[in-house]
Amino acid sequence: MARGRGELALERGIELLIRLCGVSAILFVFGIFFFVFREGAGLLWSGRFSILEFFGSIEWYPTSQSRVRYGALALITGTFSVTVLAMLLAVPFGIGTAIYLSEFCGARRKETLKIVVELLAAIPSVVWGFIGLTIMNSLIIRLFGAPIGLNVLNGAMLLALMSVPIIVSIGEDALKAVPDGYREAALALGATRWQLVYRVLLPAARNGLLAAVLLGVGRAVGETMAVLMATGHSIRMPTSLLDPVRTLTATIAAELGEAPVGSDHYQVLFLVGVLLFTITFIVNMCAVRIVRGKRGRG
Amino acid sequence: MNNPAAADYAIQTRDLSLWYGNFQALNNVTLDIKHGAITSLIGPSGCGKTTLLRCFNRINERYGSVRTSGEIRILGRNIYDEDVSLIELRRFVGMVFQRPNPLPLSIYENIVFGLRLHSERRALTRADLDAAVEGALTEVGLWASVRDRLDRSALDLQLDEQQKLCIARLLPLKPEVILMDEPCSALDAEATRAIEELLFGLRGRYSIVIVTHNMAQARRASDECFLMLMGELIEHGATESLFTSPKDARTLNYLEGRFG
Numbered sequence: 001m002a003r004g005r006g007e008l009a010l011e012r013g014i015e016l017l018i019r020l021c022g023v024s025a026i027l028f029v030f031g032i033f034f035f036v037f038r039e040g041a042g043l044l045w046s047g048r049f050s051i052l053e054f055f056g057s058i059e060w061y062p063t064s065q066s067r068v069r070y071g072a073l074a075l076i077t078g079t080f081s082v083t084v085l086a087m088l089l090a091v092p093f094g095i096g097t098a099i100y101l102s103e104f105c106g107a108r109r110k111e112t113l114k115i116v117v118e119l120l121a122a123i124p125s126v127v128w129g130f131i132g133l134t135i136m137n138s139l140i141i142r143l144f145g146a147p148i149g150l151n152v153l154n155g156a157m158l159l160a161l162m163s164v165p166i167i168v169s170i171g172e173d174a175l176k177a178v179p180d181g182y183r184e185a186a187l188a189l190g191a192t193r194w195q196l197v198y199r200v201l202l203p204a205a206r207n208g209l210l211a212a213v214l215l216g217v218g219r220a221v222g223e224t225m226a227v228l229m230a231t232g233h234s235i236r237m238p239t240s241l242l243d244p245v246r247t248l249t250a251t252i253a254a255e256l257g258e259a260p261v262g263s264d265h266y267q268v269l270f271l272v273g274v275l276l277f278t279i280t281f282i283v284n285m286c287a288v289r290i291v292r293g294k295r296g297r298g
Numbered sequence: 299m300n301n302p303a304a305a306d307y308a309i310q311t312r313d314l315s316l317w318y319g320n321f322q323a324l325n326n327v328t329l330d331i332k333h334g335a336i337t338s339l340i341g342p343s344g345c346g347k348t349t350l351l352r353c354f355n356r357i358n359e360r361y362g363s364v365r366t367s368g369e370i371r372i373l374g375r376n377i378y379d380e381d382v383s384l385i386e387l388r389r390f391v392g393m394v395f396q397r398p399n400p401l402p403l404s405i406y407e408n409i410v411f412g413l414r415l416h417s418e419r420r421a422l423t424r425a426d427l428d429a430a431v432e433g434a435l436t437e438v439g440l441w442a443s444v445r446d447r448l449d450r451s452a453l454d455l456q457l458d459e460q461q462k463l464c465i466a467r468l469l470p471l472k473p474e475v476i477l478m479d480e481p482c483s484a485l486d487a488e489a490t491r492a493i494e495e496l497l498f499g500l501r502g503r504y505s506i507v508i509v510t511h512n513m514a515q516a517r518r519a520s521d522e523c524f525l526m527l528m529g530e531l532i533e534h535g536a537t538e539s540l541f542t543s544p545k546d547a548r549t550l551n552y553l554e555g556r557f558g
């Protein structure tokens with residue numbers, strides 16, 4: 001069958017389009033980084049900004065009349081504390097669920113549970129924030145006797161719930177990738193299912209599970225809306241789980257609308273964005289490398 | 299299992315049937331496997347050899363859809379009895395798989411894996427473990443070549459060394475029965491011969507049941523032989539007589555290579 005010229009050209013065209021789609025992902029990532037950085041870069045060289053102050057001071061007064069100060073340490077600590085606590089809650093829960101799904105439950109229940117977990121991932125973060133403002137807030141006040149329930153604990157619980165789906169689905173993939181021969185070997189030697197899990201599967205799937213956790217961390221660090229609504233929005237170094245904090249993301253979301261375009265305040269918010277971008281980029285790169293390292297060794 | 303010497307037979311089944319969902323893979327299998335002998339299980343592909351073998355340590359039950367009926371006695375004890383623990387059963391009935399499947403641990407840890415599962419942590423001294431490793435590896439003829447690299451990953455071994463390791467890791471548990479599912483099918487001729495020699499070395503001390511596709515191997519390496527077709531047991535007897543004077547016409551057909 002002879003093919004017309006038109007048809008060939010069409011095929012070429014489609015191929016080109018597909019290639020473009022592939023390349024565009026890279027373009028977008030670098031494009032976004034470039035744009036964010038360019039918006040903030042001016043301030044870096046202006047002399048009105050000190051890196052030392054940015055990382056070392058907790059005084060964030062970007063709109064002060066007398067003296068503006070851009071100390072992001074409290075914001076960094078806020079992000080860090082909420083993320084760490086979220087992971088302390090989400091990792092055992094997420095990995096546990098992944099183990100249950102992959103090793104302990106039957107095929108039908110597994111299907112149902114996976115759908116539920118995916119639903120959890122599909123809840124918009126504003127809705128989570130709303131849950132934080134209402135349910136979690138009153139729960140924390142009632143359980144801990146705190147004067148107000150919008151704090152590190154509240155934000156961390158929301159972030160934990162939001163990262164669990166990622167940890168579960170990547171973690172389950174990691175466990176599923178462990179060759180079945182290992183399971184049969186251990187079971188045939190008389191291992192109980194729990195011995196099988198902690199003596200064989202967890203070590204064998206270690207890299208994939210670590211990657212799952214890191215992707216969960218990436219999710220938690222970058223999350224904005226829910227933490228904005230649930231952490232109390234006060235800039236300070238937290239000394240307890242019941243202290244309110246402010247995170248890097250929440251700061252950008254709250255202040256960018258009011259900062260005049262091109263002003264110092266506007267620019268410093270973009271620098272905060274660069275910092276966030278760098279953190280999540282590094283975390284994600286680590287995750288990817290860990291997963292790849294595992295494949296490499298077979 | 300409490301009084302093994304009293305049983306003449308390592309494994310006995312009575313009317314054993316097994317279904318994978320609606321598909322019947324074993325049909326009223328009744329057999330007696332002698333204690334201390336090497337017994338081979340032959341038959342064409344898909345006739346249920348693996349399925350039968352995997353009944354003996356109940357590892358078939360991993361799959362939710364499996365249903366069995368009938369009786370299996372190992373050293374006189376019904377393995378479906380309430381008071382038989384699966385874990386104890388698997389301690390006495392070891393299994394070697396078709397594809398060598400060492401665990402992703404060191405050579406040393408592979409050998410002591412079973413001991414660690416079945417003993418209190420405090421009951422195991424380093425010296426016990428070392429002795430078990432040396433004993434097991436010596437018995438399978440690996441000691442000389444791996445003694446200097448016991449802490450290296452077992453996955454770095456050659457395929458035939460891996461299979462020997464898989465046999466060796468059963469030995470510290472002092473099993474009564476060793477089940478082997480085509481243990482040589484992934485190995486070359488040289489390695490196959492080495493494993494067969496290993497079998498002869500183990501003969502008498504363990505009851506060995508070996509599934510094989512390779513009729514020459516069944517003939518060389520086994521004392522007793524069972525032939526299966528489509529989930530049924532067709533013929534059994536001393537290996538030599540089954541091969542030279544089969545009683546069933548289907549056995550003759552199979553041996554002459556008309557199917558399989």
Ligand SMILES: Nc1ncnc2c1ncn2[C@@H]1O[C@H](COP(=O)(O)OP(=O)(O)OP(=O)(O)O)[C@@H](O)[C@H]1O
Nearest residue numbers: 318321323342343344345346347348349350361511
């Ligand atoms: N997990 C399973 N689920 C469903 N059917 C199965 C399963 N395992 C085996 N079967 C079927 O049961 C039958 C017997 O399989 P089995 O693996 O026991 O045969 P075999 O004699 O060991 O074959 P081979 O020589 O190819 O290893 C085959 O028809 C196979 O398709």
Ligand SMILES: [Mg+2]
Nearest residue numbers: 347348349479
């Ligand atoms: Mg088979």
